[in-house]
Amino acid sequence: MKLSYRWLQDYVDLPADAQPVADLITAHVAEVEHVDRQADQFAQMVVGVIKEITPHPKADKLKLCRVDVGTEEVGIVCGGSNIAVDQAVIVALPGAQVRWHGQGELITLATATIRGETSSGMICASSEIGLDQLFPQSSEREIIDLGKIAAQAGTPLAEALGLTDTIITIDNKTLTHRPDLFCHVGFARELSAILRTPLKLPALRQFEKNDQLPFAVTVQAREHCRRYIGVVVDHVTVKPSPDWLQQRLSAIGLRPINNVVDITNYVMVEYGQPLHAFDYDKLAGGKIVVRLAKAKETLTTLDGKTHQLTQEHLVIADQQTAQALAGIMGGASSEISNNTQRVAIESANFLPTTIRLGAQRLAIRTDGSTRHEKNLPVVFPELGMWRALELLQDLAGAQVASQIVDERTTSAEPKPITLEVAYVQRLTGAPIAEKQIVEILSQLGCTVSGAKTLQVVPPTHRSDLTIAEELIEEVARMYGYQAITPAPLVGTLEPQPVEPIWKLAQQLVQKAIEAGAYEVYNYSFCSAAKGDNQSIRLLNPINPDQAVLRQNLRTNLLGVSERNLDRGERDFTLVEYGHVYLPGEEQHHLAIQCVGNGPDVYRRAKGFQTILGCAGELSIDQVGKWYAATLEIDLHGVLIQEKKFIPIPDFPGIELDLSIEFPESPLWSDVEAVIRKSGGNLLVGVDVFDIYKNALGIRLMLQSVERTLAMDEAEKIRDTIVQALHKQFNATHRY
Numbered sequence: 001m002k003l004s005y006r007w008l009q010d011y012v013d014l015p016a017d018a019q020p021v022a023d024l025i026t027a028h029v030a031e032v033e034h035v036d037r038q039a040d041q042f043a044q045m046v047v048g049v050i051k052e053i054t055p056h057p058k059a060d061k062l063k064l065c066r067v068d069v070g071t072e073e074v075g076i077v078c079g080g081s082n083i084a085v086d087q088a089v090i091v092a093l094p095g096a097q098v099r100w101h102g103q104g105e106l107i108t109l110a111t112a113t114i115r116g117e118t119s120s121g122m123i124c125a126s127s128e129i130g131l132d133q134l135f136p137q138s139s140e141r142e143i144i145d146l147g148k149i150a151a152q153a154g155t156p157l158a159e160a161l162g163l164t165d166t167i168i169t170i171d172n173k174t175l176t177h178r179p180d181l182f183c184h185v186g187f188a189r190e191l192s193a194i195l196r197t198p199l200k201l202p203a204l205r206q207f208e209k210n211d212q213l214p215f216a217v218t219v220q221a222r223e224h225c226r227r228y229i230g231v232v233v234d235h236v237t238v239k240p241s242p243d244w245l246q247q248r249l250s251a252i253g254l255r256p257i258n259n260v261v262d263i264t265n266y267v268m269v270e271y272g273q274p275l276h277a278f279d280y281d282k283l284a285g286g287k288i289v290v291r292l293a294k295a296k297e298t299l300t301t302l303d304g305k306t307h308q309l310t311q312e313h314l315v316i317a318d319q320q321t322a323q324a325l326a327g328i329m330g331g332a333s334s335e336i337s338n339n340t341q342r343v344a345i346e347s348a349n350f351l352p353t354t355i356r357l358g359a360q361r362l363a364i365r366t367d368g369s370t371r372h373e374k375n376l377p378v379v380f381p382e383l384g385m386w387r388a389l390e391l392l393q394d395l396a397g398a399q400v401a402s403q404i405v406d407e408r409t410t411s412a413e414p415k416p417i418t419l420e421v422a423y424v425q426r427l428t429g430a431p432i433a434e435k436q437i438v439e440i441l442s443q444l445g446c447t448v449s450g451a452k453t454l455q456v457v458p459p460t461h462r463s464d465l466t467i468a469e470e471l472i473e474e475v476a477r478m479y480g481y482q483a484i485t486p487a488p489l490v491g492t493l494e495p496q497p498v499e500p501i502w503k504l505a506q507q508l509v510q511k512a513i514e515a516g517a518y519e520v521y522n523y524s525f526c527s528a529a530k531g532d533n534q535s536i537r538l539l540n541p542i543n544p545d546q547a548v549l550r551q552n553l554r555t556n557l558l559g560v561s562e563r564n565l566d567r568g569e570r571d572f573t574l575v576e577y578g579h580v581y582l583p584g585e586e587q588h589h590l591a592i593q594c595v596g597n598g599p600d601v602y603r604r605a606k607g608f609q610t611i612l613g614c615a616g617e618l619s620i621d622q623v624g625k626w627y628a629a630t631l632e633i634d635l636h637g638v639l640i641q642e643k644k645f646i647p648i649p650d651f652p653g654i655e656l657d658l659s660i661e662f663p664e665s666p667l668w669s670d671v672e673a674v675i676r677k678s679g680g681n682l683l684v685g686v687d688v689f690d691i692y693k694n695a696l697g698i699r700l701m702l703q704s705v706e707r708t709l710a711m712d713e714a715e716k717i718r719d720t721i722v723q724a725l726h727k728q729f730n731a732t733h734r735y
Helices: 005-009 018-028 157-161 184-195 243-251 259-271 352-362 367-372 380-396 421-428 434-443 468-479 500-514 554-566 600-612 635-640 668-679 711-729
Strands: 002-004 032-037 045-056 059-068 073-078 088-092 112-114 117-119 166-170 216-219 225-234 275-279 287-292 298-300 306-308 314-317 322-325 343-350 405-408 417-420 447-451 453-457 572-582 585-596 617-623 626-634 654-661 683-692 695-702
Touching: 002 005, 002 184, 002 243, 005 018, 005 166, 005 184, 018 032, 018 166, 018 184, 045 157, 073 117, 184 259, 184 434, 216 225, 216 405, 225 287, 225 380, 243 259, 259 275, 259 367, 259 380, 275 322, 275 380, 287 343, 298 322, 314 352, 343 352, 343 380, 352 367, 417 421, 417 468, 421 434, 421 468, 434 447, 434 453, 434 468, 500 572, 500 585, 500 600, 500 635, 554 572, 554 585, 554 617, 554 626, 585 600, 585 635, 600 617, 600 626, 600 683, 617 668, 626 635, 654 711, 668 683, 668 695, 668 711, 695 711
Parallel strands: 216 287
Antiparallel strands: 002 166, 032 166, 045 059, 045 088, 059 073, 112 117, 225 343, 225 405, 275 343, 287 314, 298 306, 314 322, 417 453, 447 453, 572 585, 585 626, 617 626, 654 695, 683 695
């Protein structure tokens, strides 16, 4: 989140230098990522006035310009499509940092020779210096025209445009528990308490209702909407916002659009309350209905995308159709346009989980949804509405034209919290006096009464304060964590017993690594196969490609192998230990996956059975032009299995080779199971010696412990196996 330092200074007396204030924010409130002076970005950039334009002798699209930059006139080669004599422009002088044609990294300008002509700077387009939001380009070659800016040639650009603010960037992750801090007023309150200086929030104007236009709000989904304030204003003039408002929005990364939309964004980043503006004349029946979407109802949002909704999505509708995704994004059909004269303003408080789940399901994240899902205080809609009406009246000529509807399903009044002074001291480990505790909580807006056992009523804007421990955190951070003397933890740590299955897994993984494998970790989720009704489905998957819990390690390992092959890796082996999830059972598996371009991958994978000293399920898959053989082991089975030793036979065996072609690529484990079942007790070994597309070269080892086998007896077993493979897989034997 970005904060304008100049904006904060409207509410709190702060020193000129923002860095010490940023340090206080980090120490007491939230982590500041960096502090940036706007003017630094525009160093060596000035206002210039074009005095003369002549054709470039060697380039049709380039011009030679003589430009007054205050101290002198310089020659600049320019390809701008809209340059003119006496035009005020932005000139980047040598030493300035720009993006060439708005692309790539920043470069430092230097005097250059372009097609034989010297250029002592650059006449800038907005994309080249990061001013796209203040000066949107209509074409690639359009340069910024400063005709509306009253500044003399040579005036530093930051001064001419009023870009002299300092921007403080806050790490959002440190604010997730503080919905009141997603705005400037929230941080102003904090700084007022830290610095013990008055908070200068102006009193908001109150507005009387008007029955000129019909307007009603019905909240059907009451469990999803805690408060909804709505009103209609007319006599609205839609036009560009004044410069000061555009500059404030642009400084913190928001693009100015028009005065009505800009006001809703301004109030959101000022008071923390998201708003939405509807074109009232596009709402059927002059009515707002807060309801759940109908099955397969569609809505085209402001970004031009059409979404098919489910009955789990909360929408803002008129009498006929959905007009907005509640708390997320408005609909295109009721969008504010240049012709809009009557506007319906929404200031609402929605259930956080409803907004978060709705945004996730549609893969939409907006500034509004980010705030709504943080459990905004129920008092915020009221503050946001009064501030919006104030600005609409001042900047758009708006007048209230309907009743001001305030539908609520919950109270905004905070509940008192009991706080023991001794508990504060024990939990913080600091001798904080009762008087100081009361002062700190009072500075934060709490009402405190009692002695030793305090009764604390949080302010209405602090919906995050509900238990004593949260109050103690407030006391500790304002007291200063740096003022609390660290104390070592005292206690006895007993080593925890290691589960046998985990110990086995680590031993086997280490053996695999020593044999050349690379250990990998995958998510426990994977994509659902077509017709898969056995896998355990996630209620709210991260994305559609990770919708079920994996039933094996092989599937995700194939994805890892494919990505490594795409990056040029060849002939590698992966090992992974993890859990798999079968219906009603969670198992510990270890998998080895050998990748290569021939049948040796099967022998490599099979060789790991010897290296690891345990057997598992073998399978072969084709990954592009390469092959992946996977050995997957159920570790629980390894732990409980009884080890048996078979003596070396006295009689020789017979090896027979088969070339079997399959219509599709089955799992090798399934093929091997059919071969072993149909081969009987005399089949002692099965191996793969060749792979070509869907054909396998399979070697059978036949042996008896009682006699030497005859060839015709071995061939009968081979034929039985061939018939079984044909019956099970429609496979054919290629003689």
